[in-house]
Amino acid sequence: MLLQTSQGQSGSAHVVVLGNEKGGSGKSTTALHIAVALMKAGQRVATIDLDSRQQSFTRYINNRGAWARRTGLALDLPVHCCIKLGETMQIADNETSEFQQFIDAVSAVEQKFDFIVIDTPGSDSYLMRLAHSMADTLVTPINDSFLDFDVLGTVDPATYSVTGESHYAEMVRDTRRKRRQLDGVCSDWIVVRNRLSMLGSRNKQLVADSLNDLSFRLGFRSIDGFAERVVYREFFPRGLTALDERGRRRAANRAEWFNQVDKPLEVHDILGI
Ligand SMILES: Nc1ncnc2c1ncn2[C@@H]1O[C@H](COP(=O)(O)OP(=O)(O)O)[C@@H](O)[C@H]1O
């Protein structure tokens, strides 16, 4: 999906930003899945964590490195940078330090890598806005609920038709417009439905319809992302993703097959009894 989009400006890295002002929508989880998917597709990937307070993306990647060392698994690892919070008493000095770290981090990788994946905090800040304005692709995961939909738009309580746009959506529209005016780049905005229920439900259909409606007003694409599965919560301590899981299971099946292939077949193998 991401690979279909154009390279970043002037041969430099394509910038993918994970953004949504709502915490817990799946930004950090999706950020690592995107980074790993790109690496598995042979792309050179650098990652940046702008959520200096929580650092979930950084910890997720550190856990991945530690798990690879412990198990000997060949897990792909991006070149990662976490922006540290400024620690002086002056807000302006802290912002300057964080801004400088971010610019240095981007400059260090933009010519050497194909993609930069940037995770952002679930709160409005100068750096978060700056990252949004740099995005070639903005990915906004949202939980499949009207409470999460509310950061993008409002709906009529009787009909669920869209009645307006919310603060985060307005901020994104603003940064995309400025980017277009500044350097002519039309960034791609993808809203990814996260934690989808495996069963069809009225809520699932209503959210889908409202997102579809809003996508025309705001110019985003809406796609189905991850299902609601406990395994996404279990991945973190090992830094794993669903893509590693599939690879691990395939490797185990292959090993099992090679293990069995030279052995003579038993009658029950053939007859299935
Ligand atoms: N598809 C999913 N199924 C189940 N749990 C999920 C799924 N996606 C994310 N989670 C869990 O939801 C919580 C928030 O995810 P996270 O990626 O940290 O969101 P954010 O970065 O937006 O705050 C975490 O506990 C994470 O493990």
Ligand SMILES: [Mg+2]
């Ligand atoms: Mg996060």
